[in-house]
Amino acid sequence: MREHFYAALLVLFAMFWPHAQAQVTSERLVNASKEPQNWMTYSGDYSGRRYSGLDQIDLRNARTMVAKWVYQTGATGKLETTPLVVDGIMYATAQDDRAFALDARTGRPIWMYQRELPGDIRPCCGRVNRGLAILGDKVFMGTLDAHVIALDTKTGNVVWDVSAADYRTGHSFTVAPLVVKNLVVIGVSGGEYGVRGFIDAYDADTGARKWRFYTVPGPGEPGHDSWEGDSWKVGGAPAWNTGTYDPATNQIFWPTGNPSPSNRGAGRAGDNLYSNSLLALNADTGKMNWYFQFTKHDEHDWDATQVPILIDTGKPDAGGKRLIAQANRNGFFYVLDRTNGKLVSATEYGKQTWSETKDAEGRPAAKKEASPTLEGHTVCPGALGTTNFMPPTYDALTGLFYVTARDQCDIFSTAPQPYEAGHAYYGSAYFPSEEARPYLGFLKAIDPATGQVKWKFEHTSPTWSGVLSTAGGLVFSGDAEGNFVAFDAASGKALWHFQMGGAVYAAPMAFAVDGKEYVAIAAGSAVYVFGLP
Amino acid sequence: MLRSSLLKARLLRSWLLRSGLLRSWFTVPVVLLFIAMAAHAADDRNPLVGDRTAAKKGEYQFRINCALCHGLGAHGGGRGPDLTRAVKPHARTDVEMFQTISSGIPGTAMPANGTNGQGVGMTDKEIWQIIAYIRSQEVKAPAKALGSASHGKDLFYGDANCSLCHMVSGKGGRVGPDLSAVGASRTREAIIDSVRNPSRRLAWGLTEATKEFPQEYESVTVVTAEGKEIKGVTLNEDNFSVQIMDTSEGIHLLEKDKLRSFQKSRESAMPKYNADTLSDKDLNDIVAFLASVGVK
Numbered sequence: 001m002r003e004h005f006y007a008a009l010l011v012l013f014a015m016f017w018p019h020a021q022a023q024v025t026s027e028r029l030v031n032a033s034k035e036p037q038n039w040m041t042y043s044g045d046y047s048g049r050r051y052s053g054l055d056q057i058d059l060r061n062a063r064t065m066v067a068k069w070v071y072q073t074g075a076t077g078k079l080e081t082t083p084l085v086v087d088g089i090m091y092a093t094a095q096d097d098r099a100f101a102l103d104a105r106t107g108r109p110i111w112m113y114q115r116e117l118p119g120d121i122r123p124c125c126g127r128v129n130r131g132l133a134i135l136g137d138k139v140f141m142g143t144l145d146a147h148v149i150a151l152d153t154k155t156g157n158v159v160w161d162v163s164a165a166d167y168r169t170g171h172s173f174t175v176a177p178l179v180v181k182n183l184v185v186i187g188v189s190g191g192e193y194g195v196r197g198f199i200d201a202y203d204a205d206t207g208a209r210k211w212r213f214y215t216v217p218g219p220g221e222p223g224h225d226s227w228e229g230d231s232w233k234v235g236g237a238p239a240w241n242t243g244t245y246d247p248a249t250n251q252i253f254w255p256t257g258n259p260s261p262s263n264r265g266a267g268r269a270g271d272n273l274y275s276n277s278l279l280a281l282n283a284d285t286g287k288m289n290w291y292f293q294f295t296k297h298d299e300h301d302w303d304a305t306q307v308p309i310l311i312d313t314g315k316p317d318a319g320g321k322r323l324i325a326q327a328n329r330n331g332f333f334y335v336l337d338r339t340n341g342k343l344v345s346a347t348e349y350g351k352q353t354w355s356e357t358k359d360a361e362g363r364p365a366a367k368k369e370a371s372p373t374l375e376g377h378t379v380c381p382g383a384l385g386t387t388n389f390m391p392p393t394y395d396a397l398t399g400l401f402y403v404t405a406r407d408q409c410d411i412f413s414t415a416p417q418p419y420e421a422g423h424a425y426y427g428s429a430y431f432p433s434e435e436a437r438p439y440l441g442f443l444k445a446i447d448p449a450t451g452q453v454k455w456k457f458e459h460t461s462p463t464w465s466g467v468l469s470t471a472g473g474l475v476f477s478g479d480a481e482g483n484f485v486a487f488d489a490a491s492g493k494a495l496w497h498f499q500m501g502g503a504v505y506a507a508p509m510a511f512a513v514d515g516k517e518y519v520a521i522a523a524g525s526a527v528y529v530f531g532l533p
Numbered sequence: 534m535l536r537s538s539l540l541k542a543r544l545l546r547s548w549l550l551r552s553g554l555l556r557s558w559f560t561v562p563v564v565l566l567f568i569a570m571a572a573h574a575a576d577d578r579n580p581l582v583g584d585r586t587a588a589k590k591g592e593y594q595f596r597i598n599c600a601l602c603h604g605l606g607a608h609g610g611g612r613g614p615d616l617t618r619a620v621k622p623h624a625r626t627d628v629e630m631f632q633t634i635s636s637g638i639p640g641t642a643m644p645a646n647g648t649n650g651q652g653v654g655m656t657d658k659e660i661w662q663i664i665a666y667i668r669s670q671e672v673k674a675p676a677k678a679l680g681s682a683s684h685g686k687d688l689f690y691g692d693a694n695c696s697l698c699h700m701v702s703g704k705g706g707r708v709g710p711d712l713s714a715v716g717a718s719r720t721r722e723a724i725i726d727s728v729r730n731p732s733r734r735l736a737w738g739l740t741e742a743t744k745e746f747p748q749e750y751e752s753v754t755v756v757t758a759e760g761k762e763i764k765g766v767t768l769n770e771d772n773f774s775v776q777i778m779d780t781s782e783g784i785h786l787l788e789k790d791k792l793r794s795f796q797k798s799r800e801s802a803m804p805k806y807n808a809d810t811l812s813d814k815d816l817n818d819i820v821a822f823l824a825s826v827g828v829k
Contacts, residue, residue, distance in 0.1 A: 429597040
């Protein structure tokens with residue numbers, strides 16, 4: 001009780017503390033949850049739980065929320081950004097590698113940046129960007145032409161700009177980087193083109209590359225024999241969503257995507273390490289401590305790139321566990337021991353038909369019949385997965401893990417497709433199956449202790465929105481029809497909504513300025529901010 | 534200080550505009566020349582003509598990029614037209630088909646290449662491969678019409694009651710889809726099937742990325758707080774509201790939490806026409822009428 005009192009006092013103190021224009025330091029990032037008025041990383045803090053300690057907007061007053069301001073980005077397509085807010089200034093991105101800084105109280109722009117992109121880039125799945133990372137006087141961004149850049153926080157000027165890979169061979173960045181200590185950590189996109197995936201770390205001051213971890217091991221490296229012949233060279237395993245970090249063990253947990261070609265396993269016999277895996281990397285060196293592969297030898301495009309969330313179940317000396325949980329695209333909810341990568345549990349949380357048995361470690365094992373055929377046959381989940389890039393949230397108060405999910409099956413077909421640099425390399429494709437018509441979309445609350453779904457809210461149609469939980473007992477998410485919705489975190493009851501006029505592909509976040517709590521989300525072409533009247 | 538930098542920015546902007554304008558005047562004839570050359574070289578035909586592997590490669594590209602709406606084998610899905618028809622209003626020549634695939638068709642669900650946010654998109658060469666494949670799948674329609682279009686028209690607006698719910702060329706009802714273009718985009722078999730089995734294929738809503746037109750013609754029955762029952766089709770719907778057209782074409786804008794009940798069904802509101810209510814010959818005539826409208 002006393003602990004709660006002091007915590008509340010600390011939150012109050014932090015909210016009303018005059019905005020010292022102090023720069024973001026790595027210490028502040030480690031202790032991000034102590035300054036809930038700010039949102040300094042993609043997921044809010046290093047645990048990846050996308051949880052805000054702000055509680056001004058709560059179960060009683062959420063129904064009175066109003067729109068405070070809207071910022072029109074001028075971009076078209078899917079707006080996937082999660083804004084950062086530091087000391088009253090919002091930093092966010094939009095399609096075609098736009099970045100901007102706004103007055104977080106009014107939405108008025110302070111600066112804008114838009115990259116001059118080469119005319120011949122062909123990034124997969126929209127010209128999207130999911131956000132920035134911040135440290136000191138710089139924000140960091142990955143670009144569609146596979147550069148990593150640093151922008152000045154006060155002007156948006158380019159401070160440094162380094163090329164990570166050749167965009168003409170299908171490399172790009174869409175991910176929000178993660179700053180750890182003095183490093184900017186970022187994972188590449190390009191699983192649709194047969195890139196050889198990697199995770200990079202750049203010196204935040206200079207842009208010099210400090211380490212690179214190839215997610216597909218080369219000759220002589222452990223795991224290399226999980227690839228047939230030369231297939232590793234175009235093996236995919238991109239790393240296009242933001243990982244998390246455990247300062248206690250100095251480990252980065254970064255998830256990886258599909259092996260290439262995504263829908264054809266012939267020609268790449270083996271487990272195809274480290275595709276569809278969670279990697280635990282030493283933050284200073286990029287050396288791998290452990291890995292866990294969710295889907296071996298994937299043939300359904302089930303990237304395991306969902307944000308993994310660190311969950312502590314109590315003090316270690318009292319039997320508490322240091323866990324990491326992921327709601328995977330393949331339809332299972334996994335809990336691992338993050339000290340060693342051992343599987344604790346794997347539970348179905350959506351419609352799936354690919355696995356009926358588990359292997360010796362307890363990992364769901366694929367049925368042979370789930371492999372795509374030339375004629376095509378139905379497998380659940382479909383290629384879009386039970387969930388996808390939309391980040392989930394974990395609320396330690398309710399003890400629930402909230403994730404956007406869909407029930408959809410696809411007809412998967414396969415066909416030989418030669419590798420051609422820079423060209424789509426899927427090995428055929430998928431399309432919707434009538435077996436799961438109409439498609440169902442949900443917000444689901446999962447109890448990580450049991451894997452059971454405690455409640456679910458059924459959407460009119462599946463959504464691509466991420467989820468935020470707050471100390472106000474609320475969960476926020478958006479829908480495909482353009483609503484932003486506040487839910488009761490305990491029951492899933494919708495308490496409030498606002499029609500934003502554009503579908504949601506982004507994830508919400510919360511911040512406070514001058515002691516007032518706000519909740520923000522991007523929808524359509526704009527960033528929306530809501531608060532109490 | 535601020536004023537002087539504003540002035541500088543304005544000067545720079547006007548200079549950029551002017552130089553851009555100059556450049557664009559210069560580029561117009563060059564671009565026109567290239568277009569003319571390309572059109573001439575292509576002769577309205579696929580540059581891959583004669584490449585025997587093109588159609589096979591195109592088949593895989595088709596599966597990746599087109600089958601989502603147009604179905605496996607290009608026979609049409611719930612959303613996209615059957616492309617095995619030889620007559621295509623938006624693709625009379627190969628060059629026109631290339632243009633349609635590249636730029637989409639405004640006002641329809643057909644997106645421009647690479648803009649649906651779902652895949653990689655196609656290179657020019659891949660588009661030509663797809664065109665080679667589609668052409669290889671085309672089935673020539675019988676030269677002679679299979680029915681009497683004028684009798685079909687009489688039936689459509691008369692005894693068969695089609696026009697109570699469907700509109701053709703601005704005349705008819707509003708509860709069902711406008712059928713002005715259906716003759717040009719669907720096969721005879723597909724139209725016959727949707728008359729005989731209207732519930733088999735309700736229009737599919739689009740996948741989220743291109744979800745501009747969600748109407749699926751789902752049947753709906755609601756009971757309002759006052760106990761009034763409304764039957765019709767959904768025009769649109771989200772988690773909190775629904776827009777309905779009732780069978781008398783009245784539009785109802787409803788909040789879901791104020792309804793006593795809300796029931797949707799994928800059983801079509803259209804009655805099933807079996808051979809007793811509409812003979813094969815009469816149905817053929819109606820199809821002939823729709824086809825005659827569609828090609829105009």
